[in-house]
Amino acid sequence: MEVDKGKGEAEETRKVAEADRDTVTLKSSDGKLFEVSKEAAARLSTVLAGMIAGGSIDDNGTDLKQIGSEALENVVDYCNKHANSIPSAALISSSISFNTAPFKEPEEWERKFVDRLSHDALFDLVEAANFLGMERLLDVTCHKISEMMKGKSPDQIREVFNIKNDYTKEELEEIRQELAWAFYDD
Amino acid sequence: MPSLKKFVEPDQWEAAPELTRRKRADAAVLMLCAQGRDVAILIFPTANGDTENMYVERLDMAVITPLLSHSFKAVEPWASRICRSLGNGLCRRNKLPLTSFMSLPDDLKIAILQRLTDGKDIARVEGVSAQLRHLVAERDGELWKTLYEEALVLAPALALARSWKDMYVARLRPSWALIWRAFHQEFLASFSSDSRIRCSKDLLSSSCSSDLTQDEQEECTVGTKAKRTRRHRRQVARNHDCMKKSHGVGAIHSPSSRYRWNHR
Known part of the structure; x- marks a missing residue:
């Protein structure tokens, strides 16, 4: 079986693995295996934390059927980068206050991390983060997508996100008038 | 997935299109219990109602467990995630793009x-x-x-x-x-x-x-x-x-x- 680690992160992964000799192997929908430190996985993903605590982690690769190998590679890459950049205490407090505190701005490295992703990869990553209960990664990816919407006209949004216009001509005119305050600048 | 047929009683299999028609649902749950690693078998009849091309999805224990353990938020709609994963399965089969803004959960x-x-x-x-x-x-x-x-x-x-x-x-x-x-x-x-x-x-x-x-x-x-x-x-x-x-x-x-x- 092929063990595929995040690009350029192989060494860091190994270092983490040596430090606590404790990694989890995750298996993507298309059968690729990824290794990530158990500590980082439990800290960043509520779902993986639950699986680790519940003993449903498979040594031969825990099946994550909803996540493709590309998205899982990004998730693992993110976990590794996160482990090296933010002290865990700060992260834990930020993930607990997620629902009450306003959204925290992404850090510089997180911005770069999502900027290099393709459109499809970004949406796959949002879904993966949601599925795995990774609040911080969800925050960062949602922020990126909302940035892509800001200041765009409905036509431009349709084009960027490939959304079908399901309005009739009359409805469209009605909406243009109703939302005129948003379409024209002062 | 015809191989799944062997897990299901023949009369249940025949009843699936009827079930979905009566409840106006898109899918019918044929089995909801653990059999090995399987937890549920769902069936999606095609629009023209022919039973040969029914799409069957098997929910594996490994899929369900993390969703159920996700109880940290009472309001978390994990059921919608199951539906979502089924939808993903359908898209993959039909070689459709999996994700875009509109396909994300609400x-x-x-x-x-x-x-x-x-x-x-x-x-x-x-x-x-x-x-x-x-x-x-x-x-x-x-x-x-x-x-x-x-x-x-x-x-x-x-x-x-x-x-x-x-x-x-x-x-x-x-x-x-x-x-x-x-x-x-x-x-x-x-x-x-x-x-x-x-x-x-x-x-x-x-x-x-x-x-x-x-x-x-x-x-x-x-x-x-x-x-x-x-x-x-x-x-x-x-x-x-x-x-x-x-x-x-x-x-x-x-x-x-x-x-x-x-x-x-």
């Missing part, structure tokens, strides 16, 4: 839209498609309320507000509010399913009831989907009461006509 769409800090951006998203417009209207309390509260300092309150969006727009630009309300009245009729936003008629008809104490009259009549407990409504109401004192606007603070019925 909660994720809202999470993204909540990060738009300018109401104009959200309004433009409404102009993109009817589906998105409906979603934004449905989650009025989650999207427009925050924006309204942020804009609170900019302009006085609007007397005939229906939703947090109305109130936001009114604060943003009082003259636009009048034009908009005229259109909105027509438009709201087409969203008849949106019963969450209480009608202003409701407010007006009850505003003359005088047998309530001052405290009871504080109740705010703009619904917030996520926060509907009495305590929360009271909290919102108190904020508006402060506002009322400073701006001298009263009509939105009248109690709901349902109030007396609930508290006899």
Whole structure:
């Protein structure tokens, strides 16, 4: 079986693995295996934390059927980068206050991390983060997508996100008038 | 997946199209118990009802466990995730692109839209498609309320507000509010399913009831989907009461006509 680690992160992964000799192997929908430190996985993903605590982690690769190998590679890459950049205490407090505190701005490295992703990869990553209960990664990816919407006209949004216009001509005119305050600048 | 057929009793298999037709569902659950690692077998009959090409999805224990253990938020719609994973399976089979903005679950769409800090951006998203417009209207309390509260300092309150969006727009630009309300009245009729936003008629008809104490009259009549407990409504109401004192606007603070019925 092929063990595929995040690009350029192989060494860091190994270092983490040596430090606590404790990694989890995750298996993507298309059968690729990824290794990530158990500590980082439990800290960043509520779902993986639950699986680790519940003993449903498979040594031969825990099946994550909803996540493709590309998205899982990004998730693992993110976990590794996160482990090296933010002290865990700060992260834990930020993930607990997620629902009450306003959204925290992404850090510089997180911005770069999502900027290099393709459109499809970004949406796959949002879904993966949601599925795995990774609040911080969800925050960062949602922020990126909302940035892509800001200041765009409905036509431009349709084009960027490939959304079908399901309005009739009359409805469209009605909406243009109703939302005129948003379409024209002062 | 014909191999799955052996797990299911033949009469169950035959009954699946009937089940879905009767309940008007897209899928039927044929089995909901653990058999080895399988937890449930669902079946999706095709539109023309032929049983040969039925699409069957097997839910594996490994898929279900993390979803069930995801109980840290009581409101977490893990059931919708199961549906989602089934949808993904269907897309993969048909070689369709898996993800785009519209294919995200509603909660994720809202999470993204909540990060738009300018109401104009959200309004433009409404102009993109009817589906998105409906979603934004449905989650009025989650999207427009925050924006309204942020804009609170900019302009006085609007007397005939229906939703947090109305109130936001009114604060943003009082003259636009009048034009908009005229259109909105027509438009709201087409969203008849949106019963969450209480009608202003409701407010007006009850505003003359005088047998309530001052405290009871504080109740705010703009619904917030996520926060509907009495305590929360009271909290919102108190904020508006402060506002009322400073701006001298009263009509939105009248109690709901349902109030007396609930508290006899």
